[in-house]
Structure formats: C-alpha cells, structure tokens
Amino acid sequence: MGNKEPIIITDKDEMRQWSRSIRAQSNTIGLVPTMGYLHEGHLSLIQESHKHTNFTVVSIYVNPGQFSPNEDLSTYPSDFLGDIQKLKSIPGGVDVVFHPQNLYDYGKNNGVKNDENQEEVKVVSCVENSGMGHETWVRVEKLEKGLCGESRPVFFRGVATIVAKLFNIVEPDVAVFGKKDYQQWRIIQRMVRDLDFGIKVIGAELIRDEDGLARSSRNVRLSPEERKKALSINKSLSNAKSAAGKGHIDCKVLRDSVIHAIHEAGGEVDYAEIIDQESLESMNEIKSPAVFCVAAWFGNVRLIDNMEINV
Amino acid sequence: MGNKEPIIITDKDEMRQWSRSIRAQSNTIGLVPTMGYLHEGHLSLIQESHKHTNFTVVSIYVNPGQFSPNEDLSTYPSDFLGDIQKLKSIPGGVDVVFHPQNLYDYGKNNGVKNDENQEEVKVVSCVENSGMGHETWVRVEKLEKGLCGESRPVFFRGVATIVAKLFNIVEPDVAVFGKKDYQQWRIIQRMVRDLDFGIKVIGAELIRDEDGLARSSRNVRLSPEERKKALSINKSLSNAKSAAGKGHIDCKVLRDSVIHAIHEAGGEVDYAEIIDQESLESMNEIKSPAVFCVAAWFGNVRLIDNMEINV
Incomplete structure (x- = not known):
C-alpha cells in the first residue's frame, strides 16, 4: 500500500490548470489545507478526502497572514521532505502537494493589468501598510470573535482569507478541515455558505491517542509528566x-467541573466554553446541539480540545 | 440582429450548473453584474463581454448588502421586463439573465449542513445582527476608503462581497465593470488579485452622450437646465x-480649476480628487498614471465622472 509519488506544484496558475484539466475529465478533487509538519491528524483528513473524491490535493503553506507581528512566524516548524514521505505512506496517497512560496507575492506590477503602466512595482508583503500590498481580507465577523479569536484577533x-485564496487557486469540489480546530471549521463552513463557494466543507472527527489525548503536533513538546496531567x-x-x-x-x-479538574491536575485554563455548534454563542443550559471547547496550558504548551454534546 | 431570448435563471445552484455545463464544452463565459434598470452604459459592458467570451451572463440583482439603513433600498428603480427587452435588442444578445430573489437567504437550516440538527432555522436578512444571518464580508481595506467610500462607509x-458571491455562483472567465465607477472597478480588480480568483476583470471605457455628459441612469432626473450646467x-x-x-x-x-468651474455653473462639488490609477492615493503632482475623479450635485442629482490622465 502507499508509495504513490505526489506531483509537487509551487505555481498558482499551474495548480489551477492541473485542477481544471482533472475536473474537465469528470473527476472530483478534495483539498486538505495544511501548514505542513504533518502528523496523524492531518493524515486522517486526507483519508476523509478519499471517501468523497477521486483526487486529493494537500496544500503545505505556512500562512503569514494569520500571524500577528508579536507571534513568531519565523520559528514555525517545517519538514517538507518528511511531510512528503508521510504522504507517500498513506494508502491511496495524494495526487498533488501544492507548496507555494509566497501567496501574497503578486509579482511584476503586482498582478494588476494596466496597459499604460508597464514599470516594475516593488513586491511587498501582506503586512505592508502602503502601496500595492495585499489588502483584501475576508471576515466572518461574529464567529471570528471569542474562543481562540479572543487572544489572537487577526488569526x-x-x-x-488564505482559505478563500486556496479555494480559488485549487478550485476543489470538497475541502476537509479537522473538528479539532472547531471554531476554524465553523468559520470556513460559514464563509463557504455566505460567499456561495461551490465547495462542500467536510468536518473530520477529532483523532485521539489511546490514552484519550487529542492529537496535535504540539504533544511532542509535553514532558511525560505534563502529558499525564494533560x-x-x-477526562473532564x-x-x-x-x-x-x-x-x-x-x-x-x-x-466549573472542567476548570476545576484541569486546575487540580496542574494545568492553566485559557478558556472552557459551552457554545452552540453553529452560532458559537455561549449558552446557559444545554438544550440544543452544543460543543464544549477548552484551551489550556501545561507547562509552556497550549493545548486545545473539544467535545460535541448532542442532547 | 438581436432578439435573442435569454434564459432567465433565479436559482443559484441552477446558475452554477448552467455555467459548468457550458464551460465543460470548452466555452468561455463573461459576467456583467448589474442592479438592473439598464441603460446604454450597461449595454456597452455587454458588448465588451462579447469581445472576450462566447457566452454572456448578465446578473440583475439589487444588492441590499451595499445600502446603509439610512439609504433607501426600497425605492431603487426596477423594470425587469424593460431590461429584458433592452437585452434582446443588443446585437448578439445575452445568454442568461441571472435574477435571484435574495442572495442572503440561505434557506432551510441556513444552508449549513449538520446531521444532528435537522430543525428549521428562521431565515434572516443580511442586516440581522444575531443568529444565523449572513456575516462574512470581503473588505478591500485601503481602496474602499476615500472618494465614494467617504460618504458611504459600508458601500x-x-x-x-456581492461580487465575490456572484463570481462563486456564475464562475465566469471574464467579468466586465464600467470605468465610470472607477473606484468600484479598481476595488474589484484588487479583490480578484488578492483572493486569487481565476477571473479576468475588464474595465470598460466610460460612455458619454454627444454633449459629453457621462451616461448614467440618474441623468433622466436632471432638468434641461441642470443638464446644461452639469x-x-x-468640460472642466x-x-x-x-x-x-x-x-x-x-x-x-x-x-481648484475644476471645483471653480463646477461651482460657477451652479453645481456643488462632493469631491474632486486626482489620484493614482491603482493605489487611488492622492498626489501633489501628476508624475505617473492618474485619474481625476469628481462627484457633484446638480439640484438633487449626484453625478460622478472621471478622466484618466496618462502623462
């Protein structure tokens, strides 16, 4: 099983061209957007994609647009060759790895066609505040607030925005997101509805280790003792x-019971909220489908987890 | 010439299906988004579309999302049957008129799929501030400020946002906008670049009457004397x-010379700005491609006009 060699595409026009030629032959394409440094959680998203489409594209791109200036984009871990090996090991593999260098680089003249203006314009980054830099942002105005949006206001x-860009470049039929990042999944789902993208968004179930810890690339940074506490x-x-x-x-x-249990174990709770599964509004009593979302620190590792409660 | 009967489509899924079937046969589609009440300016956009694609879709939809609560959406003029007659009169005609009822109505359960939650959710409008209403907005953060954005902050x-929705529903190859609405054209062009839409945006030249007045549906509301003044x-x-x-x-x-001339003629200037053609930033001296944009009132009619200056 496995060992399928993915095509690696770095250019967005080439990516779109590949998708269009594949879809023109009545195939369907699933997209799994990632920031790389893949773990089994990501691999489960790819397997979810296989259930819905006959071609799968994995994007590997660390998006500068979701980092604040005070967050350390430059030390975000990456292991591209390791990622490719992992992707090859999955039964069915993946067809394309889309690995662009800079999706906010609009090239010569910044990609705006203007017959009268042929001079070269300096390429600027998405954080540039003047000139021809990236300045279009997609806001899901209510869902983006609260939970993780509280401490990371531009996240x-x-x-x-990057998902909208990837959707327009890859033009998939289906996109898979993990329910581990519950708020992110609901935000993308709402964006797709509100902007009428012709794409089906799949929420893949959260994957746990045997001891129940939600899988995350951050887990390796936990000491054995911290892991036990986490x-x-x-459990709570x-x-x-x-x-x-x-x-x-x-x-x-x-x-209170969850906060107490985590605190007793030695963790520090960032938030513990019971919210509506779609509006993400907090509730006083669970009378409709809810999700209990938690973020907590163990040592210097921040973990998130959640559980849907359908009463 | 003319008298081609357009297909009228009101449902967004049907619209996307039509486009996909047409494009699957190696055709290209041009989209001309309008709010209806068509005049010769619109018809020139359709003729521009004919130059680039072999199929043309005209959307007729008065977008509530661009009106403030204090602006009178309900009295926006419409004449759907008259519009269809005009479209039939154009050489080559149009293939589809996309005429949806409410693009912010996400139907039963608001279009969000949730297996566990089958109850009906009340449909809410885009101005609704709670619950499952539309809440995703596309902002072109710098270009949307200034000029017409000054007096109409959510415009x-x-x-x-509505253009992004129409792009995702119609999935055209080309979209045509009039340079008469210069700021709007540049905003859409920038959005397409920044969000990587696989769509070419064409700016169609402003059309003038023989006496030089820029064509607008508002011109009919000018008295003969006001028209002369306008x-x-x-001229300036x-x-x-x-x-x-x-x-x-x-x-x-x-x-100063333009403001003086309009004032002398009896008009009231809203703005008269010389700006960079792409960044829309104002300049002190014209040393690169500029555009001179004016908005002025004559009686109770507000007119906009502009002229590109390529030195």
Missing part, C-alpha cells in the same frame, strides 16, 4: 458530556 | 487633462 481573518482535559470533558446526557445541563456547573 | 464592503464637469475635466498634457501637473491648481 481567523488570516485563516479565512489527560485531565479529555468526557465526564461533562456524560453528565449532560444524564440531564445535568447547567453550563456553569459543567464548566 | 464597497457590500459591493466586494456639462461643466466634463477635459481642460484639466489637456493642461496636464502641456506640463501643468500641480494637482492643487488643477483641482
């Missing part, structure tokens, strides 16, 4: 879920 | 352009 603006997130969420199933639907009580 | 947000816009812009051609490139002097 989801950057995510929605299991308190999953499970307890809250079964309590809700037994009729204990008071959100304050449920949140 | 270009609404324009960019010619001061075109022409004078400024030829002065610039002779080396008079001081923008303050050029602006």
Whole structure:
C-alpha cells in the first residue's frame, strides 16, 4: 500500500490548470489545507478526502497572514521532505502537494493589468501598510470573535482569507478541515455558505491517542509528566458530556467541573466554553446541539480540545 | 440582429450548473453584474463581454448588502421586463439573465449542513445582527476608503462581497465593470488579485452622450437646465487633462480649476480628487498614471465622472 509519488506544484496558475484539466475529465478533487509538519491528524483528513473524491490535493503553506507581528512566524516548524514521505505512506496517497512560496507575492506590477503602466512595482508583503500590498481580507465577523479569536484577533481573518485564496487557486469540489480546530471549521463552513463557494466543507472527527489525548503536533513538546496531567482535559470533558446526557445541563456547573479538574491536575485554563455548534454563542443550559471547547496550558504548551454534546 | 431570448435563471445552484455545463464544452463565459434598470452604459459592458467570451451572463440583482439603513433600498428603480427587452435588442444578445430573489437567504437550516440538527432555522436578512444571518464580508481595506467610500462607509464592503458571491455562483472567465465607477472597478480588480480568483476583470471605457455628459441612469432626473450646467464637469475635466498634457501637473491648481468651474455653473462639488490609477492615493503632482475623479450635485442629482490622465 502507499508509495504513490505526489506531483509537487509551487505555481498558482499551474495548480489551477492541473485542477481544471482533472475536473474537465469528470473527476472530483478534495483539498486538505495544511501548514505542513504533518502528523496523524492531518493524515486522517486526507483519508476523509478519499471517501468523497477521486483526487486529493494537500496544500503545505505556512500562512503569514494569520500571524500577528508579536507571534513568531519565523520559528514555525517545517519538514517538507518528511511531510512528503508521510504522504507517500498513506494508502491511496495524494495526487498533488501544492507548496507555494509566497501567496501574497503578486509579482511584476503586482498582478494588476494596466496597459499604460508597464514599470516594475516593488513586491511587498501582506503586512505592508502602503502601496500595492495585499489588502483584501475576508471576515466572518461574529464567529471570528471569542474562543481562540479572543487572544489572537487577526488569526481567523488570516485563516479565512488564505482559505478563500486556496479555494480559488485549487478550485476543489470538497475541502476537509479537522473538528479539532472547531471554531476554524465553523468559520470556513460559514464563509463557504455566505460567499456561495461551490465547495462542500467536510468536518473530520477529532483523532485521539489511546490514552484519550487529542492529537496535535504540539504533544511532542509535553514532558511525560505534563502529558499525564494533560489527560485531565479529555477526562473532564468526557465526564461533562456524560453528565449532560444524564440531564445535568447547567453550563456553569459543567464548566466549573472542567476548570476545576484541569486546575487540580496542574494545568492553566485559557478558556472552557459551552457554545452552540453553529452560532458559537455561549449558552446557559444545554438544550440544543452544543460543543464544549477548552484551551489550556501545561507547562509552556497550549493545548486545545473539544467535545460535541448532542442532547 | 438581436432578439435573442435569454434564459432567465433565479436559482443559484441552477446558475452554477448552467455555467459548468457550458464551460465543460470548452466555452468561455463573461459576467456583467448589474442592479438592473439598464441603460446604454450597461449595454456597452455587454458588448465588451462579447469581445472576450462566447457566452454572456448578465446578473440583475439589487444588492441590499451595499445600502446603509439610512439609504433607501426600497425605492431603487426596477423594470425587469424593460431590461429584458433592452437585452434582446443588443446585437448578439445575452445568454442568461441571472435574477435571484435574495442572495442572503440561505434557506432551510441556513444552508449549513449538520446531521444532528435537522430543525428549521428562521431565515434572516443580511442586516440581522444575531443568529444565523449572513456575516462574512470581503473588505478591500485601503481602496474602499476615500472618494465614494467617504460618504458611504459600508458601500464597497457590500459591493466586494456581492461580487465575490456572484463570481462563486456564475464562475465566469471574464467579468466586465464600467470605468465610470472607477473606484468600484479598481476595488474589484484588487479583490480578484488578492483572493486569487481565476477571473479576468475588464474595465470598460466610460460612455458619454454627444454633449459629453457621462451616461448614467440618474441623468433622466436632471432638468434641461441642470443638464446644461452639469456639462461643466466634463468640460472642466477635459481642460484639466489637456493642461496636464502641456506640463501643468500641480494637482492643487488643477483641482481648484475644476471645483471653480463646477461651482460657477451652479453645481456643488462632493469631491474632486486626482489620484493614482491603482493605489487611488492622492498626489501633489501628476508624475505617473492618474485619474481625476469628481462627484457633484446638480439640484438633487449626484453625478460622478472621471478622466484618466496618462502623462
């Protein structure tokens, strides 16, 4: 099984051309957007894509547009060759790895056609505040607030915008996002609805290790002891879920129990919110499909996790 | 010549399906977005589309998303049957008129798929501030400011968003916008670049009546005397352009001459700005491709006009 060699495409026009030629032959394309440094969570998204389409594109691109100036974009981990090896190992593999250098580089004259103006214009980055730099942003105005948007105010603006760009470059039929990043998944789903993209967004279930820890590339940075403590997130969420199933639907009580358990284990809670699955608005009692979202620090590792509660 | 009967499509899925089937047969599609109440300016955009593609779609949709609560959306003129007659009269005609009822109505469950949540959700409008209403907006953050964006702060947000929606529904190869709405044209062009839409944006030249007045549906509301006075816009812009051609490139002097001429004729200037053709930033001296943009009131009619100056 596996060992399919993906085509590596770095140019956006070439990427679109490939997609159009594939779709012209009545095939369907699934897109799995990633920032690379792949782990089994990503691989499960690719396997989800295989269920819906007969071609799969994985994009590997660390998006500068979702990092604040104070966040360290330059140290974001990457291992492109390792990623390719992992992609080859997946049953069915992937067809294309789209690996652009800079999606905010609009090239000579910044890509704006103007017959009268043939002079070269300096290429500027997306954070440039004047001239011909990138200045178009997609905002999902309510969903982007709260939870992770609270501490990272431009994060989801950057995510929605890069995903819109990738959708327009790859032109997929289906795009797969992990429910591990629940807020991100709902934001993309809403953007697709509101902007009428002809794309089906799939939310792939969160993957856990055997001990219950949600898979994340950050887990390797946990010491064995921290990892043990971090299991308190999953355990307390499970307890809250079964309590809700037994009729204990008071959100304050449920949140307090999770906060208490994580704190007892030695973690520091960033947020623990019970919210509506679609509007992401917080609720007092669980009377409709809810999701319990948690972010917590163990040592200097920030973990997120969530559990859907359908009463 | 003419009398081609367009297909009228009101459903967005049907619209996308038509486009995909047409493009699958190696055809190209041009889109001309309008709010209806068509005049010869619009018809010239359609003729421009014919030059680039072999199929043309005209959308007729009054976009609530670009009106402020204090602007009177409900009295925006419409004449759908008259529009169809005019479209039939154009040589080559149009293939499809896309005439949706409400592009912000996401239907049952608001279009968000959620297996666990089958209950009906109330449809809300784009101005709704809670629940499952439309909340995704495309902002072209610098170009949307200034000129017409000054007095209409949500206008270009609404324009960019509805055009993104129409692009995703119609999936055209080419889209035609009039240079009469210069700022709008540049905003759409920038959005297409920044979000990587696989669409070529064409700016169609501004059309003037024989006396030089820029064509607009608002011209019919001018009295014969007001119309005569309004010619001061075109005349003073022409004078400024030829002065610039002779080396008079001081923008303050050029602006003052236009403001003075319009004022003398009895008009009230909203703005008169000489700006860079792409960045739309104002300049002190015309040393690169510029455009002189004017908005002025004659009686209770607000007219806009512009002239490109390529020194």
